Amino acid sequence: xxxxxxxxxxxxxxxxxxxxxxxxxxxxxxxxxxxxxxxxxxxxxxxxxxxxxxxxxxxxxxxxxxxxxxxxxxxxxxxxxxxxxxxxxxxxxxxxxxxxxxxxxxxxxxxxxxxxxxxxxxxxxxxxxxxxxxxxxxxxxxxxxxxxxxxxxxxxxxxxxxxxxxxxxxxxxxxxxxxxxxxxxxxxxxxxxxxxxxxxxxxxxxxxxxxxxxxxxxxxxxxxxxxxxxxxxxxxxxxxxxxxxxxxxxxxxxxxxxxxxxxxxxxxxxxxxxxxxxxxxxxxxxxxxxxxxxxxxxxxxxxxxxxxxxxxxxxxxxxxxxxxxxxxxxxxxxxxxxxxxxxxxxxxxxxxxxxxxxxxxxxxxxxxxxxxxxxxxxxxxxxxxxxxxxxxxxxxxxxxxxxxxxxxxxx
Amino acid sequence: xxxxxxxxxxxxxxxxxxxxxxxxxxxxxxxxxxxxxxxxxxxxxxxxxxxxxxxxxxxxxxxxxxxxxxxxxxxxxxxxxxxxxxxxxxxxxxxxxxxxxxxxxxxxxxxxxxxxxxxxxxxxxxxxxxxxxxxxxxxxxxxxxxxxxxxxxxxxxxxxxxxxxxxxxxxxxxxxxxxxxxxxxxxxxxxxxxxxxxxxxxxxxxxxxxxxxxxxxxxxxxxxxxxxxxxxxxxxxxxxxxxxxxxxxxxxxxxxxxxxxxxxxxxxxxxxxxxxxxxxxxxxxxxxx
Numbered sequence: 057x058x059x060x061x062x063x064x065x066x067x068x069x070x071x072x073x074x075x076x077x078x079x080x081x082x083x084x085x086x087x088x089x090x091x092x093x094x095x096x097x098x099x100x101x102x103x104x105x106x107x108x109x110x111x112x113x114x115x116x117x118x119x120x121x122x123x124x125x126x127x128x129x130x131x132x133x134x135x136x137x138x139x140x141x142x143x144x145x146x147x148x149x150x151x152x153x154x155x156x157x158x159x160x161x162x163x164x165x166x167x168x169x170x171x172x173x174x175x176x177x178x179x180x181x182x183x184x185x186x187x188x189x190x191x192x193x194x195x196x197x198x199x200x201x202x203x204x205x206x207x208x209x210x211x212x213x214x215x216x217x218x219x220x221x222x223x224x225x226x227x228x229x230x231x232x233x234x235x236x237x238x239x240x241x242x243x244x245x246x247x248x249x250x251x252x253x254x255x256x257x258x259x260x261x262x263x264x265x266x267x268x269x270x271x272x273x274x275x276x277x278x279x280x281x282x283x284x285x286x287x288x289x290x291x292x293x294x295x296x297x298x299x300x301x302x303x304x305x306x307x308x309x310x311x312x313x314x315x316x317x318x319x320x321x322x323x324x325x326x327x328x329x330x331x332x333x334x335x336x337x338x339x340x341x342x343x344x345x346x347x348x349x350x351x352x353x354x355x356x357x358x359x360x361x362x363x364x365x366x367x368x369x370x371x372x373x374x375x376x377x378x379x380x381x382x383x384x385x386x387x388x389x390x391x392x393x394x395x396x397x398x399x400x401x402x403x404x405x406x407x408x409x410x411x412x413x414x415x416x417x418x419x420x421x422x423x424x425x426x427x428x429x430x431x432x433x434x435x436x437x438x439x440x441x442x443x444x445x446x447x448x449x450x451x452x453x454x455x456x457x458x459x460x461x462x463x464x465x466x467x
Numbered sequence: 468x469x470x471x472x473x474x475x476x477x478x479x480x481x482x483x484x485x486x487x488x489x490x491x492x493x494x495x496x497x498x499x500x501x502x503x504x505x506x507x508x509x510x511x512x513x514x515x516x517x518x519x520x521x522x523x524x525x526x527x528x529x530x531x532x533x534x535x536x537x538x539x540x541x542x543x544x545x546x547x548x549x550x551x552x553x554x555x556x557x558x559x560x561x562x563x564x565x566x567x568x569x570x571x572x573x574x575x576x577x578x579x580x581x582x583x584x585x586x587x588x589x590x591x592x593x594x595x596x597x598x599x600x601x602x603x604x605x606x607x608x609x610x611x612x613x614x615x616x617x618x619x620x621x622x623x624x625x626x627x628x629x630x631x632x633x634x635x636x637x638x639x640x641x642x643x644x645x646x647x648x649x650x651x652x653x654x655x656x657x658x659x660x661x662x663x664x665x666x667x668x669x670x671x672x673x674x675x676x677x678x679x680x681x682x683x684x685x686x687x688x689x690x691x692x693x694x695x696x697x698x699x700x701x702x703x704x705x706x707x708x709x710x711x712x713x714x715x716x717x718x719x720x721x722x723x724x725x726x727x728x729x730x731x732x733x734x735x736x737x738x739x740x741x742x743x744x745x746x747x748x749x750x751x752x753x754x755x756x
Contacts, residue, residue, distance in 0.1 A: 072752075079753055080663050080664065083750065083752075083753050084663065086749045087746050087749055089486070090749065091486075091488070091742065091745060092488075093486045093488030093489055139482065141595075141596050142480060142482055142596045143595075143596055143748070143751055144748050144751055144752045145483075145748045146482060146483070147484050148484050149483075149484070150481060150482065151481065151482040152479060152480070152481050152482075153479070153480045153481075153482075154478075154479050155477040155478065156477075156478070157480075157596070159594070159595065159596065161594050162590075162595075165590055165591050165594040165595055166590075166591045166595060168516075168519050170519040170522050171515055171518065171519055179511045179512065179515050182507050182508040183508060183591070183595055184595070185504070187507060234477060
């Protein structure tokens, strides 16, 4: 495959206006200077109430590459994507796009609710620049991929939002794009469809498409992208490998946001209260993938109480439950005395991929929580220092039996 | 997911902050490329809108001519009861009003279409990149479709009333074309500002109502006074008069004016087309994403 550059972005900036009235008025002014054919010098200054939504971003993307665009809400990711799609023009800099672009920014935009799925496929495909003959050739493929064989002749207004998105995605990827722009579009589908989409995007990439993906889902980005562009306040602060980008992303997230979040999450109180939780690594300075850790819990109780177990849940930054650990003191439970007490839970070889986790949990008695907090502690798991892949490969000792010949088969 | 089409050299698109007027040659090429590319899409959008429009309406295609019909009945009523008195017309007054109202309604449709189409497609415009011309062309298709219904009805009524159009009827498609041309040019001129400020969309029906009384739609041409001058310089006058004359078999009285207005409208249309193209990215930026 040739390493042809499909997307070339050079020092691109875009400004937006906070105030609606001013924004409309600036629109009129821009229209005027557009008609007079002005060049862009005066565009690179901010007027009152304006701010840079995207500032001086540059990158390149070759055939067969996938770029993950990450950053917090309002970092300018979508604006950048809209400029790549040619919906809005940059205020400075230049964008060069080679080939047919398929944007999955809003799946099914342009669907008419009263028309059937069949009719909408033709309309939508021609919006994406696909002609009638090509659609007829691909029609069955589109319907099958979307899994809508039974609903293709009912009006689109009767579709669920997932079906809507499925049909939109299916049309967009069947239009032979050279460049695919995806903006959180996969978030609405169910698991099965998301996997189908990831495979499909991967396949298009192997066939030589360049993909730009905006997502907050770290796992998804890790699955499809090779490189990341991290954006903050409109500026690209890092264009690098996935690990570096996500590490920086999480660090920025911590400094600015997480610390100021609700002190102890959502707390349910009972006869017992957890006052502090600390997580330490027993073998090194930082907690990394595969280290042995100790969770130190200090709790208070007014009258003392009996509890069966302490449950600890690990949530990842995309809000998925990754692991639940129950400490039940070998089935005896804990007798908590009145006043403050402290106990420790030891976890060996922490099998969590590098990333930021939220620890939730609490004390349980007969299956009911006596105390519960949605955020006991934030935990940052670093990549294993001796293993630089960083994508979460835990090396465990495994016993290998064999090779043993299998009868009757030529394996 | 096998690629079926074997594409030639990749199309390269460059986005820069410069106004496209800086390189007029490239702009003209782009304009005609997009116009060509929007043929099929425009057709699909028109079919989509027309079939959806009549699918949800109980009265269906009646909506294409209910307004001009009501207008006609109002004026016939006003005239017959003597509330207002209208000067003698060469045609019977009901025929004069009915044909005038129908033609005016076609012009109105054409004026409204570009802004209406653009506003209705806001969600699509903010999220998808497609040749924007297709919206305007789709609007023209829909205007022509609705005009077809009106003219069919008009011809049926004329025949019933004993008005024979004669061979002039063959010229009428030209008249229809100029109604659409003039209407689209005016409508497209208002679109860029109309998308930004809703005042235009709200004020337009008011303005058109007023313009109707300055055009020989329900009144015949005044012979003298200030009104005569206004009617005479109103560029819409020759369009309406000539179309009506062709339709009803009357001699065409204002042919030079008609040709002049059409040529001017053609120039205006090209100019506002450029304006529309320049304006689109600025407008989309200010639509919600």
